[in-house]
Amino acid sequence: MKKTILVCISTCFFFIANAQEKTMTLSLKEAINFAIENSYNTKASKNDIKSAKEKVWETTATGLPQISAAVDYQNWIKQQVSLIDIDGDGTEDELVFGTKQSLNGFITLNQLIFDGSYLVGLQASRTYLKISKQANEKTELLTRETVINAYGNVLVAENSISILEGNIKILEKNLSDAKKIYENGFNEEEDVEQLEITLGNLKSQLNSVKRMKEIAYKMLNLSLGAPIETVLTLTDSLDSLTESNINLSLVSEDFSFSNHIDFKIAENDRESKRLLVRLEQSKALPSLSAFVNYGYSGYSDTFTFFKNDQKWFESSLLGVSLNIPIFSSLGRSSKTKQAKIALETADIRLEETKQRLELLAEKAKSEYQLSIENYSTAKKNVGLAERIEKKQRIKFFEGISTSFDLLQAQNQLYSQQQTYIQSMLDVIAKKAALENALNTPIK
Secondary structure, eight states, rough: OOHHHHHHHHHHHHHHHHHHOOEEOOOOOHHHHHHHOOOOHHHHHHHHHHHHHHHHHHHTTTOOOOOEEEEEEEEOOOOHHHHHHHHSSSSSSSOOOSSSEEEEOOOOOOOEEEOOHHHHHHHHHHHHHHHHHHHHHHHHHHHHHHHHHHHHHHHHHHHHHHHHHHHHHHHHHHHHHHHHHHHSSOHHHHHHHHHHHHHHHHHHHHHHHHHHHHHHHHHHHHHHHOTOOOOEEESSHHHHHHHHHHHGGTOOOOGGGGOHHHHHHHHHHHHHHHHHHHHHTTTTTEEEEEEEEEEEEEEEEETTTTTTTOOOOOEEEEEEEEEEOOOTTTHHHHHHHHHHHOOOOOOOHHHHHHHHHHHHHHHHHHHHHHHHHHHEEEEEEHHHHHHHHHHHHHHHHHHOOHHHHHHHHHHHHHHEEEEEEHHHHHHHHOHHHHHHHHTOOOO
C-alpha cells in the first residue's frame, strides 16, 4: 500500500514539473523576432528610449511656468527687546515689537523669459533621444547576429552528435568483425586494439559534444531572453539554413556608409559636440526671468490662526530678474575652446567611421564569399572521404590493407565531417556578419 502511495505521489510531482516546464518551438526567423522583443539587451535599449523621452520633457519643463507654495509658522519662545528713549529724558524704555506668533502663506509663479542655454538644452535632449533610438536599432542588429550564431551552434552540436553516433555504430560492427577474424587467426591483435582505440576516442568525443550541446541550448536561451532551462525545439535544419543563406548577390551589392547605423550614431555624436560648443557660447548671453507671488500673513500672541476672527493681511509681489555675465576670468572662454576641440575630435572620428565601415563591408563580403567556396569544397571532400574510408574498410577485412591504412582513412573522414559541418555554420555566420556590415534591415 505504501509503495502504491509513493508511486502516485511521484507521478503527481512528475506531471506538475512537466506542466511548469516551459517549452518553445522555433524556426530561425521566429527566434530572431522573439529575441528582438524579449532579449535582455533589446529590453534595456527600449528602456533607454523611454528614459530619453522623459529627459526631453524634463528639459522642456524648465522653460515652462513653475509654481511653488510655502507656509511659514513662527513662534518666539522669547521675543527680542528693543531699547528706545521715548521721552527724551535719557532713560531707555524696553519695548517688544510684533506679536509672539505669526503664520505666512505664499504661492509663487516663476517664468523663464530668455536663456540661451535652455534653447540649446532643448536641441541636445532631442539629439539624445535620437541617439537612444539609433542605439536600439544597433542593438537589434547585433541581437539578430547573436541569435543566428547561437541557433547555428545548436544545430552544429546536434549534427555532430548524429554523425558521431553513426560512426560509432559502424566502428562497433567493424570491431566485432575484427575480433572474430582475430579469433580465427586471420589478423593480428594490433588490428583489434587499433579499432578499440579509435572507438574509445569517438565515444569520448561524443560525450564532449553532448555536454557542449547542453551549453549551446542555454546560450541560445540567453540570447533569446528566455529562461536558460527552457526546452527548445528547432524547426530549421543546418542543411536547409545553409542553402537558404547562400546569396552571392550580396557580394555585388553597393555599400552606402551614409545609411549605416554606425555612421548615423557617429553623426549624432558630432552633433552633440556641436551643441556643446553652442551651450558654452550661450552662457555669455544674459538670462531673463520673472516671478509673481501672492500671500497671506497672520499675527497673534496665541495660536488663533484657525479661528474665524483671525485677521489676515494680503501681499503680492511682481519681479523681473536680469542676469548679465560680465567677466569670468576667461573661464567661459576656456570651456568654449575645450568644446571646440571635442567637436574637432568628433569630425576626425566621423571620417574614421566612414573608412572603417567601407573596409568592414569589403572584408565581410570577402569572408562570406570564401565561406561559400569552403562549403562547396568541404561538401565534395566529405563525399570523397566517405568513399575512401569504405574502400579501406573493405580492403582491411579482405586482408589486403593494414589497420594503419584504415586508421588514416577513418581519421580523414572524421576530420572532413567536422570541416563540412563547420563550413555550413560559417556560411550562416558570415552571411549574418555581412548583413550587419551592409546594415541590412531586419525583416
